[in-house]
Amino acid sequence: MPRLLAGIAGRDRVEAEPAEAAAIAEACGHLPLAIRVAGARLAGRGGWPLRVLRAKLVDESTRLRELSSGELAVRASFDLSVRQLPAEEADAFVRLALLGPHDFPGWVVDALLDRPDGEHLLDGLVDANLLEACGTDGIGQPRYRLHDLLRCHALELAEALLDRAGTLERTLRTWLWLAVTAARRLPVTFGTTIAGVAPMPAPEHLLAEPVAWFEAERRTLCGVVDLAAAAGLADVAWQLAAACVPFFDLHSHYEDWARTHQRALAVTRDKAGRAALLRGIGQVHIYRDEFADAEREMLAARELYREVGDPRGEGIAIAGVGTVCRLRAEYDGAMACYLEALERLETGGDLHSVALIRASIGGVHGSLGDQESSRAWLTSGRRLAADLGDSHREALVLVRLAALHRTLGEHNAELVSARRAVAILQELTDERCTAFAQVELAEALLSNGCPEAAHDLVQQALETYRRTGNREGEPAALRTLARAAGALDQLLLPGFQPR
Structure with a gap:
């Protein structure tokens, strides 16, 4: 209970409305002067429930006006400090x-x-x-x-x-420049390439460790998107939201990802900007296992990319629809989407995404039972990623190669591929993809007679999925966990001889 408020307004009143009393103290920022003024207002208005003053303090634009009682006034105190x-x-x-x-x-x-x-x-x-x-x-x-x-x-x-508007715009565009520059230096490339952002005088030395910079500024950057949207700077809002996507993806910040994109989308009329935001929102829906929503947003993004003549963006959006089909086990639909996406991405010159789409096509071939075609596409994807120096996409292809090796009974190759993938992704600090690779490594460990290590590893992956709210990978992890637990139980049977 706020004691200062109770001492002025009356203990009984504060005890009768503890939540309102706490909210009043919070609105006063727990400043003694402000609480004394609030208490004096209540003391002079014995018929007011505390909720009346609480409601009056909600609006920041009139809060200081409400915090005035007789000769006590918070604004006057602040004015004196500023004048000095x-x-x-x-x-x-x-x-x-x-x-x-x-x-x-x-x-x-x-x-x-x-x-x-x-x-x-x-x-x-x-x-x-x-x-x-x-x-x-x-x-x-x-x-x-x-x-x-x-x-x-x-x-x-x-x-x-x-120059209030100019001051704000200059500062927000400086944030945008830093975020775009930091995103280009991240170890993972994902999402929309932001071009044409004007350089601003800014302390680029802070970006020596871009992941750490994004982590330090994450909440502030989300707030800057809000400020830009409120100020009518739609281009800053959508470009900043899109620039943060590689970091949000790397560290599984799905709430921030979705919120910044929805906020920017509400004010953005530019078709390219809306396409980027819709595609990003669709990706979050995929991670959350919300496939109908993901498909809707990806298709809307695809249409906008087509209208603005962006084959790369169109290809990425089509690939998103393909991923939805694959996760629904609609493999013919997934194959059609991936092949179309491959054509668009090759036209758009995005070889990094081409490498991953080749692997996706290989994965669908495997699901359809054509393991030789699967091997050819996966090998092609890995080779391209390696030639590009794209270790992140190479690791993702290695995960799928490990699954193929398991299907073909090539258990040593399975273990080698999965271990390499986990090592790369851990070095890149990609939590979601590391968990994905850990499940595949757990399967490889099971194939090689190591159920205890497999059990521990898949537990780590499940913890990551649950902590980050990624429902996409949880079912496969639970199946692997069940197999590992069953293998451990078998080890305890009398007379069991390991193979």
Whole structure:
């Protein structure tokens, strides 16, 4: 129970509405002055349930107005603090409010002020208790955030900025430039290639470890998509959402992936942008085992790609439909989609995707019982991936080759392929694909008489699937787990002799 609020507004009232009392304290940011003002308002209005004040504090644009009672006013206190700042620090404080509620790295003040040496101004704001220092992130950047009430006050002051829209756009486009540049440096290429993004003055040295950079900025980047959408910068919104896809895929951030794409889709009218977003949403549906939704989004993306004359995008969308067919065991439909996708991708010059589609065709041949054709297509896909230096796609092909070796009774080759795939994917920190490969390695271990190791490995894969919400791979993992458990039980039978 918020004790300060209870001491002013009355203990009985606070105890009668504990959730509302907690929400009021949260809206006040737990600042003693703000809570005292809220308590004074309630004390002077004994007939108000706490929920009335709570409702009045929901709207950030009027929150400071509500936090005024007699001579007590939060805004007046903030005004005094800001007036005591040097002009440059006051300007930085006002512009920082444009970034929304998320924490941020120090370099953004340079973009906000359109100058290269503004970060030192943040120290003055921290010293004045107008900015919170939040420690450092995973790549060593100091991070900061504006208290919610201070941000509300700064936003009021920002109304007077003549270049408010330009300030925000410049900063958001700097985020976009960094994200696109970081995505190009990731070990995995997946999704839409973002071209034509104008370079911006930005600290590219932070991208030395692009995966770590994306992890450090993930929540902030999601917030930037929201800001861009709200500001009517649809191109920034969809391009930033699409630029994050390789990282979201690598670390299985499906919620962020879906949310940023839906938010950007709501404001994007550009056909190429909508196609990229729909294809991305369709991929998330595949991972979640939502095949009807996935097929609908992929087909819609395909049509848009066709309208804008993008054979590569069309091929990737058709391949997505093929994957839906394959997962439904509709192998003839899958084959037709994959062959069409192969033609489009070759026309579009995307050899990396061609390598994986060749493997997909090989996998369908295997499901249809044509193992020799399967071997030829899989070998072709692996060779192309290796020639391109694309270790990620080579690993995915190796997983399918391991399955083929198992079908043909080539158990040593099965084990070699599966182990190599797991090693590559673990090095690339691709959680979802590592789990996929671990299940195949578990099958290889079972084939080679190692049920205990297989059982442990498939348990790891299941943990990853469940933690990331990836329902696509769970059924196969459970089947492998059951076989491993059965093999372990057999080992315990009296008189059992290992082969």
